[in-house]
Amino acid sequence: xxxxxxxxxxxxxxxxxxxxxxxxxxxxxxxxxxxxxxxxxxxxxxxxxxxxxxxxxxxxxxxxxxxxxxxxxxxxxxxxxxxxxxxxxxxxxxxxxxxxxxxxxxxxxxxxxxxxxxxxxxxxxxxxxxxxxxxxxxxxxxxxxxxxxxxxxxxxxxxxxxxxxxxxxxxxxxxxxxxxxxxxxxxxxxxxxxxxxxxxxxxxxxxxxxxxxxxxxxxxxxxxxxxxxxxxxxxxxxxxxxxxxxxxxxxxxxxxxxxxxxxxxxxxxxxxxxxxxxxxxxxxxxxxxxxxxxxxxxxxxxxxxxxxxxxxxxxxxxxxxxxxxxxxxxxxxxxxxxxxxxxxxxxxxxxxxxxxxxxxxxxxxxxxxx
Amino acid sequence: xxxxxxxxxxxxxxxxxxxxxxxxxxxxxxxxxxxxxxxxxxxxxxxxxxxxxxxxxxxxxxxxxxxxxxxxxxxxxxxxxxxxxxxxxxxxxxxxxxxxxxxxxxxxxxxxxxxxxxxxxxxxxxxxxxxxxxxxxxxxxxxxxxxxxxxxxxxxxxxxxxxxxxxxxxxxxxxxxxxx
Ligand SMILES: [Zn+2]
Ligand SMILES: [Zn+2]
Numbered sequence: 001x002x003x004x005x006x007x008x009x010x011x012x013x014x015x016x017x018x019x020x021x022x023x024x025x026x027x028x029x030x031x032x033x034x035x036x037x038x039x040x041x042x043x044x045x046x047x048x049x050x051x052x053x054x055x056x057x058x059x060x061x062x063x064x065x066x067x068x069x070x071x072x073x074x075x076x077x078x079x080x081x082x083x084x085x086x087x088x089x090x091x092x093x094x095x096x097x098x099x100x101x102x103x104x105x106x107x108x109x110x111x112x113x114x115x116x117x118x119x120x121x122x123x124x125x126x127x128x129x130x131x132x133x134x135x136x137x138x139x140x141x142x143x144x145x146x147x148x149x150x151x152x153x154x155x156x157x158x159x160x161x162x163x164x165x166x167x168x169x170x171x172x173x174x175x176x177x178x179x180x181x182x183x184x185x186x187x188x189x190x191x192x193x194x195x196x197x198x199x200x201x202x203x204x205x206x207x208x209x210x211x212x213x214x215x216x217x218x219x220x221x222x223x224x225x226x227x228x229x230x231x232x233x234x235x236x237x238x239x240x241x242x243x244x245x246x247x248x249x250x251x252x253x254x255x256x257x258x259x260x261x262x263x264x265x266x267x268x269x270x271x272x273x274x275x276x277x278x279x280x281x282x283x284x285x286x287x288x289x290x291x292x293x294x295x296x297x298x299x300x301x302x303x304x305x306x307x308x309x310x311x312x313x314x315x316x317x318x319x320x321x322x323x324x325x326x327x328x329x330x331x332x333x334x335x336x337x338x339x340x341x342x343x344x345x346x347x348x349x350x351x352x353x354x355x356x357x358x359x360x361x362x363x364x365x366x367x368x369x370x
Numbered sequence: 371x372x373x374x375x376x377x378x379x380x381x382x383x384x385x386x387x388x389x390x391x392x393x394x395x396x397x398x399x400x401x402x403x404x405x406x407x408x409x410x411x412x413x414x415x416x417x418x419x420x421x422x423x424x425x426x427x428x429x430x431x432x433x434x435x436x437x438x439x440x441x442x443x444x445x446x447x448x449x450x451x452x453x454x455x456x457x458x459x460x461x462x463x464x465x466x467x468x469x470x471x472x473x474x475x476x477x478x479x480x481x482x483x484x485x486x487x488x489x490x491x492x493x494x495x496x497x498x499x500x501x502x503x504x505x506x507x508x509x510x511x512x513x514x515x516x517x518x519x520x521x522x523x524x525x526x527x528x529x530x531x532x533x534x535x536x537x538x539x540x541x542x543x544x545x546x547x548x549x550x
Contacts, residue, residue, distance in 0.1 A: 040462050185488075188489075248537075
């Protein structure tokens with residue numbers, strides 16, 4: 001696994017800091033851009049893809065985009081290493097597999113050789129620029145906690161630096177022209193990843209999903225490996241990109257929607273601590289029991305344990321938990337990271353065993369800290 | 371929750387689908403079926419669904435101007451409207467011109483009525499400008515009408531949303547158009 005650097009730091013999205021970090025894990029702004037004069041993904045030739053990759057790479061590495069950037073040609077690293085990047089939220093699953101957007105032919109594994117890459121801003125991994133995803137460029141910035149405004153500012157800076165050397169496909173009427181018309185206009189997708197265990201425990205999560213949908217937001221779970229739950233992590237994002245400026249989109253989600261959902265979650269947590277304390281304590285301690293004693297853990301089970309422990313820590317059910325260690329575990333239990341930590345490939349059964357061992361050891365340490 | 375297609379694996383991708391009545395439905399897919407279904411997690415409203423629901427909802431209402439005949443294709447990349455209906459993806463930037471008339475109603479549905487870009491624009495490159503002054507004025511006028519309507523119907527949340535949108539357009543114009 002020589003292709004990737006060690007990635008010793010915590011990823012930004014799991015740092016657990018920033019505004020509203022009791023409920024909001026991370027904020028992300030992503031811009032979709034295409035180069036003028038080159039077809040979009042469904043109509044690109046291999047040469048077109050090479051050209052987009054090369055021109056983008058040159059502009060990214062020309063300086064000005066970010067002080068320290070790591071460029072990764074995704075054809076040159078292993079599937080496991082690509083999965084590590086997916087789990088760190090630096091690339092999409094589609095970019096990892098090289099799945100041909102809009103192509104039906106090719107069959108399994110045909111995407112492997114497609115020219116595609118990613119640039120990652122170091123050392124904090126806040127910035128990543130995907131090349132030859134559904135759009136030629138997908139530029140994203142992730143910030144810990146509720147920080148869409150800072151993320152927008154950073155992503156705009158990167159966008160400006162790229163645009164200084166690349167002509168974008170843009171029209172006065174439809175704005176930034178994207179492969180899929182659902183992204184046209186600003187090309188901007190604002191997403192906030194929220195931790196909502198209280199609403200699940202009080203049975204109100206569906207209501208929130210419906211309300212969010214009424215407000216034109218998409219709600220989806222965090223991508224885990226096939227699993228029962230994904231640690232109560234939900235991503236809220238805007239669906240509209242045309243007819244509203246970046247600032248309007250930002251303020252709708254950051255100032256109106258997210259605080260409302262966050263308050264709803266906090267209310268649920270208050271109800272739990274004040275009126276259903278036993279239920280809450282039972283859930284948290286059961287989770288700790290599982291984490292400290294299980295011998296086999298699927299990703300989803302591990303995430304459920306960590307979600308409950310995190311809730312217990314935030315609400316003071318368990319004192320003196322090292323929260324950053326719990327957050328870091330949420331990444332470490334993901335399949336590719338687990339194999340990376342252990343330095344070898346594991347089948348699913350082996351992963352369950354090793355995952356349980358890892359959780360046992362690290363959770364014991366996190367609980368002992370304080 | 372099990373995948374609603376194969377019923378074998380756990381569903382990890384939860385897609386919200388808006389049908390022709392504007393009703394919301396959810397689809398829960400495992401990663402394998404999602405890949406096969408072409409459900410891209412980055413696309414929150416599957417446009418193929420939007421297109422078919424639009425066509426079902428208003429049969430025969432599709433505009434058919436000369437340059438966008440059924441079976442017509444983009445002269446630049448060769449994509450047909452049928453191709454687009456299958457995948458929800460366009461083939462090149464010229465597709466937006468080639469299919470403008472048919473895309474407009476789809477865009478309105480997908481973007482809460484939005485039909486024109488408002489916001490940042492590239493600082494360089496050909497034909498670059500933000501929304502033109504007359505377009506902005508027209509959009510503001512349209513929004514103001516919707517705002518009055520919303521207030522009349524006591525839909526204050528919607529009214530607040532419209533007001534913000536109006537403010538957004540006016541701020542951008544005030545900035546001199548670059549919006550960066
Ligand atoms: Zn399935
Ligand atoms: Zn075209």
